[in-house]
Amino acid sequence: MGPRGLLLLLALAGSCASLIRIPLTKFPSMRRILRESGSEIPDMNAITQAIKYKLGFAEAGKPTPEILKNYMDAQYFGSIGIGTPPQNFTVIFDTGSSNLWVPSVHCSMLDIACMLHHKYDSSKSSTYVKNGTKFAIHYGTGSLSGFLSLDTVTLGDLKILNQIFGEATKQPGITFIAAKFDGILGLAYPRISVEGAEPFFDNIMKQKLVEKNMFSFYLNRDPSGSPGGEMVLGGTDPKYYKGEFSWFNVTRKAYWQIHMDSVDVANGLSVCEGGCEAIVDTGTSLITGPTKEVKKIQQAIGAKPLIKGEYMVPCEKVPTLPNITMMLGGKPFALTGEQYILKMGAEGETICMSGFSGLDIPPPGGPLWILGDVFIGPYYSAFDRDNNRVGFAPSA
Template sequence: MMYRIFFSIFFLLFALNFVHCKPPVCNITSSEYEGLNFIEHNATMRIQIVRQKSPFEQQLNSPLHEFGLIRDWYEKPKPSNRTNDTVRLYRFLNNEFYGKIIVGHPGQALNVAFDTTWIYTWLLSSQCSALEEIGCYFHNKYNHHASSEWKPDGRKFSVVTDGVNLTGFYSYDNISITHSSVTNFNFIEMTAVPKSFIFNKADGVLGLGWGTGSGYKTFFAALLEQKKIKNPIFSVYINRNHQSNAAGDITLGFADGRHIKVDYVDGKYVCDKIIYLKTDPLPYWQFQMDKVLLVKNPKNTKAYCQTKFPDGTVGCKAVIDTSSNMIIGPAKEITDLHNEMGATKLIFGRYSVECDKINQLPPIEFIIGGKNFTLKGPNYITRFSYRSLTICVSAFQAAENDQEETRWILGGAFLSEVYTIYDYHNHVIGLVRAA
């Protein structure tokens, strides 16, 4: 008997010790950056799972059970206005990230890329003929004739650059994402897209660029204006599981401390510190990166991104791309980087490595704001398999036009290790190691 009591006490103490050792959820507070005083841990959205009481428990616990009345059965929760939201992201071939939206009334479901490098929201139109435009094949399309809320705009839209042809016209309709919706929103119905769009899972793009000064009201700006979102911030989390269809999430109106890396240092848990960067006055989120290092060993490193700017600083410009997994850089530097890791050139500017050597590939460090963000082989190499064929492809890709040559574009391979927070009003971006 004493043995059982002793064992029970030991087990209880062990279990309690295990609970106390669980890493904490990081609290994102105003003390870290004055401009983000509205990012508070208690403002984040949580979904609590509650076990429903049995009829017998309700009878016992209800103060009205003696009168045969069960309060829990007829009292309904009071509705409250939602001031934040979470959009689930999905992964397609580990090369594209997209989410789901509902357009018009009755609602039409489409897949869109939530893209921080774009300010415009555009959707494939039912007027995009698959007979004339190959890129329109195998996609959902928006039919404005089927929506009672559609309104014409009358303006045309056209972008023709570097062989890319995007042509369409502006329209107004309602767009909903999970629990939040924007009414009478101005977007583009696209009637012509590049042929390569046939390989995309997304049916369009929802632009999350800054947009100020462009004359176009972005979707996030419309959410704020219509008071569907209270705090002017959003954040992006991409998970590391390349095999899962679930890619991560975008939180609108808050940042989630659960996505921040926690280290165990000197007997206590320490949340990784967020760095905040002022971004350039452009429609998209561009900032300065210190350098990129390929580390073969502590004594053998090679530096990239080393442009000297007029103010005397050295580095390069970079933008975050939340729609794609690729990391794009100047062609000469990307080619050299692949040569250093022993990669082999494929078609479409992609490179491959031997699959059994992924864990032996050198770490690649991105130094931003003096902080080191490190990618290892499994972060920047994706394994594709089809029947007996397996190929391992690098996420790094050389720039294809002059604009891309002037900066690095950091996509999902980078974001798998970095949680990003976007301050829409102050045009500030926060970066922290992802959990």
């Protein structure tokens, strides 16, 4: 190897060494746990129950609009520490919200969800700073509420000082009782942060803790694969993707929102005709879109309604299902049947569920498509705050 080749190798090694790697563990989703135990599954499509987002944006002097999220299908979690010494929590790294919260030691003894999870205790941290502002985040099953605090957050090799976060003293409904995670770490823009709390990655940027103001996600879709995935702070890791990245500008700095040209089924159906808006959301397992359009997709792939807005296809038909392609910036991002169908157990049998789900997000934020883990798995995804863009490359 010549000197030039050696320099290139050293440069690559240096750039990879400066990345912060957070392993992600893949658990069965709460929906799967409830289904396999024969328990009642909340209706995720009932508008009063759990619309994933109720999007609107705060006007001057008016309160932050409610953001309704459900995490029934979330599967990928990672670890953070809060305080000195660090108290460890399992969180969803969620590009579809902007707040960090964990359960608090001050929650009620009657709050079952809180009792079953790790709880932050400010009295055990030497770096705790009191804030005390009350907060509430509205979910389909009720309000999650508590108060804000400041402390040091440890993530991999990073120490993020004075991070504001929510201590949750009340958690609603079965969602959080069944949850395999303790809390949520939001990675979206400040515009949708409840109580105007500075989001985690904004604090990292302010403290200049990473080389590039970018983070990326690799999600391993192999159920038995290890690791379950990896979040990389400071850039992208070439071992997780093939070829080049395609980049798409963020069209509204709230969620990671981009323009989508169309969604095409190989057998001729096209929806999102004339273009639509989509958000890239690691906190959502499925791909969602307006109910009428998603219903056409379900019909085109031969999926039959099951319950609660879910659709299934005969498992033997999965290998012959048509590709479904998201057109972004004139470039095709295709998903095969094996990629957009989810296999799960139900009462001793395997059923094959469509990875598409209908969800009507009202104006002014909607209508919107959500590209969740069903899309992010096949396409390594990078979120670039320096240039306000999202990038995709085929996963290795």
